[in-house]
Amino acid sequence: MKSANELLITQLNERKASGLLRETKCVDDLIDFCSNDYLGLARNRELGEAMAKNYSAWLGQQPLETPINGATGSRLISGHSKLVDIFETQCAAMHQAEAALLFSSGYEANVGLIAALAQKDHVIFCDKLLHASLIDGLRLSAAERRIFKHNDLGDLMHLLEQYPSTTTKWVVVESIYSMDGDQAPLAELIALREKYQFELIVDEAHAGGLYGSKGAGLGAAFPEIFARVVTFGKAWGNAGAIVLGSAILKQYLINFARPFIYSTAPTPEHVHHLLTAMPFVQQAEEARFRLKSNIDLFRKNINASSWGPSETAIQTFFVSGNEAIRTVAKAAQDAGYAVKPIVYPTVPKGKERIRITLTSQTKESDIIGLIQTLESHA
Structure with a gap:
């Protein structure tokens, strides 16, 4: 009988052989086209400083018996x-x-x-x-x-x-x-x-x-x-x-x-x-407007028939076949763009794609560059 670890290794090897092995990878050094940070608030320094300042002020007002580092339990026990x-x-x-x-x-x-x-x-x-x-x-x-x-x-x-x-x-x-x-x-x-x-x-x-x-x-x-x-x-x-x-x-x-x-x-x-x-x-009206402008800019500059019809921050570039879409994604990554291939069986066969997300912080030159890179490698 196989050990528990051997069973896990077998399943991982099967997934790897089929080209479906998932791995974590840092993309901080690439131009962001895959995060969901639509308004740029995850990277907003003003917000980060406000969070630290407000929380520090709140801490200073709490009595010694108040939990400050953890909730201590579920909401129905002690965490409320x-x-x-x-x-x-x-x-x-x-x-x-x-x-x-x-x-x-x-x-x-x-x-x-x-x-x-x-x-x-x-x-x-x-x-x-x-x-x-x-x-x-x-x-x-x-x-x-x-x-x-x-x-x-x-x-x-x-x-x-x-x-x-x-x-x-x-x-x-x-x-x-x-x-x-x-x-x-x-x-x-x-x-x-x-x-x-x-x-x-x-x-x-x-x-x-x-x-x-x-x-x-x-x-x-x-x-x-x-x-x-x-x-x-x-x-x-x-x-x-x-x-x-x-x-x-x-x-x-x-x-x-x-x-x-x-x-x-x-x-x-x-x-x-x-x-x-x-x-x-x-109060992020300006960021919402910039995001809409980036979506409009993106849609106006696409030329290939491979693009999906979305009018939102989520855009799709279709290339049929797991290996084919991985090849295109690799070319975009090598060019400096953070994009990820979405492969079968996550999506139906023939609908493999690169899922692109736009944010309010996306630069016009990067939008044009990504479009040209993908269309030239499809």
Whole structure:
């Protein structure tokens, strides 16, 4: 019998042989075209200094018995604080929601939300291109799962019509999809909601901070949405996530969302940094404008048919075949650009691509240079 380590080595060797072995790699020395730092806040020195100053001032005001280095436990044991209450209240107001619940990561928020809401005898309808965190939540749920073609409302309606009005139904989408950069038809989904009697859940990971009034997200325009998830590791330049919805939803998740119940709460420093970042996000109109200008510039300068149709910060350059896309990505990396190939089976065969992300800090000359490099090697 093989030892445990031998079993692991075998699986790693199989993945390596198929060209799918994942490895960590630092790209700090390359021009950024792969991070989600859309507004440049992860690199913003003014924000960093404000975080240090504000947290230092808060530390000086705390009595000796106050935890300052760690939360000390889950939110339901000892990890809750007035600081978290303040952040959740302000975050709910920013996103035009009744209530908000803080999670340590977007993954935890999505898994906890979906697994807790969709129960036995429910049906959950999910877009084919949902993020892995939502899919894992679906796997943990006891509900029946139906998958509809990406952004295909006709296919969704066909599936919805197979269930009586008495069935509890959930529809899960992303407002902006992480791999193709296209948008969900939120207005049309809201129009279908009453006819087919379902509740809508929207992941706003790639829209929070970028769209809506003061970065409230695309979903803020639709109060009918049952739950929204906004993550802080992208446009906010930080980490963590918030679930937005009704006060009842918040209370429900406190009682039934296992990642919330059993995870140590975010540290006081983390929560304080999020409080400091919030006004920076709200006031980032110039950065949002620069990002839009960079997207427009990018779209105006592409020439090859290999480009996807996205009008968002996420752009795609398609080259069929794992080895072929890796070769093109390597050429771009050698030219100084931080890009990563997305290969099968992460994406369907024939849809292998380089996923490019633009930020408010992306330089015009770098945009032109990357486009020319990719198009010349395709």
